[in-house]
Amino acid sequence: MGKFKKIIIIIGVLFLIGGILFDTFFAGIPIQDATQEMLDTYDKNSLISNFLMISGIFIVLLGLILKKEE
Secondary structure: OOOHHHHHHHHHHHHHHHHHHHHHHHOOOOOOOOOHHHHHHHHHHHHHHHHHHHHHHHHHHHHHHHHHOO
């Protein structure tokens, strides 16, 4: 069971890192004087990266809570 808890924490960290990388490479800084299509694409990519980062944080917290209960 201890290995399972470590895997949960690792998965959470991977989600967090994936969200940060997705934000860096795809969302990034909003473009000045962008068209509506570009703004929509930025919003979609930003939403995905935020979801990945928040999910990663919650998965890590879940793993830490389960690990503490040992």
